Amino acid sequence: MIAETVCSAVSAAGLGIAVVTAYRRRFLSAARIAAYALVPVGLVMTGVVGWLADTAFSPTAWAGFGVLAAAWLLFAGTRAVERRRTGAVRGAPADAAGTRTGGAAPTAPTSSAPALDQGRRQGKRPASGDDFSDIEAILKKHGI
Known part of the structure; x- marks a missing residue:
């Protein structure tokens, strides 16, 4: 009972921080913070401790998995937008200047x-x- 309360409080605080961050127009950071804040609530809703006992068929548990899936989608979405914005390519080697080659300017001849x-x-x-x-x-x- 206390663990659920603590996780809920942590999630509420994290969502509050995400709202403040979004108000400052840092939307990618706000979405990432919201994703982190949803993880404790998702874990509480899934009933990780009592999974084998009685939560396999619980609608609340499946709703928790839905919340975890939403958190994962926020993580993946923000990463995709961030990579697209910076032009970085996954696995591309860094050049001598330390920048990624995906959006780097061509070198001089x-x-x-x-x-x-x-x-x-x-x-x-x-x-x-x-x-x-x-x-x-x-x-x-x-x-x-």
Whole structure:
């Protein structure tokens, strides 16, 4: 009885914080806080402790699972919106600047790239020494 009261109080406080956060126009954070706040109520409604005894056929338990499902949907929805807003791609490696490559600006061309592009436009093949000059300079720099 006391555990249910404490969980309900924690959920009510969390939902209050979510309302204040939404009032400040931070809707993604508010939805995430609301999702966290619904978890204790969902756990109370499912009757985790007495699951095997008498809650398997309880409508309140299934309503609790519905609340947990709503919390999960809020989590997933906010993550999807956040990824879409930032342009981040799941599993994309970070570049040298530490930013995600999904929405990163293209890098500047190297010093030999304009010369190679100009030669290609004119239909010329680059000299064989020009192909590896950058690589040779890097290897020499590292003592290889």
